[in-house]
Amino acid sequence: MAFEYVPLTLPASADPSFFATFGKEVKGVTDPGNLTSEQFNELQDALYKHSVLLLRNCKLTPEQQYALTKAFDPQSESYGHGNNKTGSAKKSILHPDLKTIPRVPQVQLIGNGTVYNHEGLDIAQLAHPSHTTFHKSRVSVEEEAQGYTRFYRRVPQWHIDAALYDLSPPKVTTLYGLEVPAGPKQRVRYDDGTGDEFEVPLGTTAFVSGRNMFDILPSELKSLAVRSKVIYAPHPYVWMAPAKAMSTGLGIESDGLELPLDELPPWEESKIKTLPVTWKNPVTGELHFQVHPCGAKELLVQPLPEGANREGALYPDGAHLTELKEVRELLYKMQRPAIAPKLVYPHDWAENDLVIFHNRGVLHSVVGAFTKTQVRKFHQCNLAASEDPVGPTEEDIKRYA
Template sequence: MMIELKPLPLPASADASKFTQFGREVFGVDPANLTNEQFGEIREALYKARTHHDVLVFRNAALTPKQQYALTKAFDPASEKGGHKEHTKKSLLGPYIPIPSVPQVQLTGNGTVYNHEGIEEAKLKHRSHKTFHKTIVSPEDEAAGATRFYRWDIDAALYEISPVRVTTLYGLRVPAGPRKVCRYDDGTGDELPVPLAATAFVSGKTMFALLPMQLKSLAVRARVKYAPHPWVWMTPAHTKSTGLGMESEGLEVAYSELPAWREEKRNILPMVWKTPTTGELSFQVHGCGAAEIFIDPLPADTEPKEALYPDGTHLMDLEEVRELLYKMQRPAIAPPFVYPHDWHENDLILFNNGGVMQSVVGELGPDQIRIFHQCNLAGSDAPAGQSAEDVRKWE
């Protein structure tokens, strides 16, 4: 049986015209036992096809942690390190719970889990907006079904090592429950119906495409510098009610109080990442860890017209950096552009970390057991950015 790709089932809230290439369900192949030819087809679907897809969903998958690690590593064979370095009590990411036989695969979820893959007992906690947002949904509204995005992420340490290329997320046990309404609570009135404990995705390509010309010109000339040890740095601070970017309250850990760090190990990444096989540009910035922005000047023979920062600049004011990024990213998380995945047990999601952002959604009680295996590996090299031709195209 040949591999078959079918469009993802979209919610009624989605603008289908923005999801024509976004993702596919994959049939006719066992992701735990791919032949070289089959893996080539999967890689082609994710990266190389003219209409490549950033999210691939396999239903009724059955794979061991060893098989999941092998699948993840196949997309970047030179990679050896885990995608995050700071799973500690002092980090927003919290302690890392590795599968003992394959420590590159992480146990995540909710509730107390016993005798799982060599782990005698693990107390898991679904990430909730109530632990990281400046404001929270009231208990009354939560009881009535209101919730929020937790935090819009790119899988990346953002310090010392390169961002992940591909993440695999495998749902072994998925709690059932009523749908919720994800509120943005930012004055827009935006709301999104979501399945219980969904994982929401948005496209970096759509995020770039939605920008007005002025901001496209800025994006293709910009690089983002992240804070040292950003996941420790941001831990005392709060994110916005949309889960996108941070409030500027001065609560971050002072650089002088962070674990020892070196300036040359701070990540400086393009604001837009290029898919080398297709040339498409994705807006890929983790607004929570961003600290500075470098903007190159327009080419010397270019008419500035209404371009922003035509002579280039280095933005170092944290509030200014955050306000600019939020202005650029917020349109793309509006309800019509969000795919909230409705998890079923044994779903395996494989996503291109250079083409999407994602956030967990919702709250779970201690008795709602959720068991997931996640695997991502630090990229063996940095993501490719824009070219001189891209700058010319969008100048």
């Protein structure tokens, strides 16, 4: 049976015009752990074209999930943050969220509640992260009881799965739902003065397209995006741990709470990641705006190419922006429009759902909150890539600059 690609079920808040190619449900895949080479090649091509693929009613062992994820980058090996996740850096905001499957360290158990006798883990205490522990402000207890929530994940919020130091960002993430608790929908609020809010399923994973994020920018910001690179902080998840997040989940408040570099675990200049703001899709050739706003520390801006129109251009002679508040405000200005409700796909999880997403083409966020007694079990796998993302070509820069 050939695979069939059908549109995802969108919420009423979404604008279908932004989802013509973004996101597909794949029908006809009954055993994703045992694809033929031809089937995998088709699936891989579809992923790069559509960014998010949903496969329903799957059965997948941790070994099969690792093998499927690795097939997208055969030279990759370790989990995206390293097989020891955060090493000795117990201050990392990642540390509480991940429980490693002992026999397959590239696969993590994530979720909520107490899980017993699971894939070699006698007992695992899982905690679905809540915005209340990391946002500078929070939804009140009364409003939370009424079903209001925010974008959140301790990795934090809108993000790319990536260590952002030493290891290259994974190409693909696979997320497999084993146990999904039922519950009423919640209402995610942005609380940024815009009045933006929309209804989401309990415990949704929300996705936005990096391609849309770039495409909707005005010309002067497209020009800046294709000419810029982000310098990430060393050990960024330790660096940012004392800081607090913005109410939209799209970055960190600039209150000067980040750890000084000399208080971080040992780091090397050569392992700091400097990555393009826009990443080129290997199949479509399109540019995706791919910045993890929480880990960004500095911006490098290339001068306009010779002969480009300088009228209205930002930093036409290039720049090295080192003031953290300026960097964050500029990135926020470019990224915030793309997380508007009409551009967000909040996935409504069912047991045995497998979501495969192009980690170099989307940003995603966990949303919502569970009670302590609600058990949620997911397996997550992404692998540090064998190479860094490719940025825009000279032709791209000339086109948009």
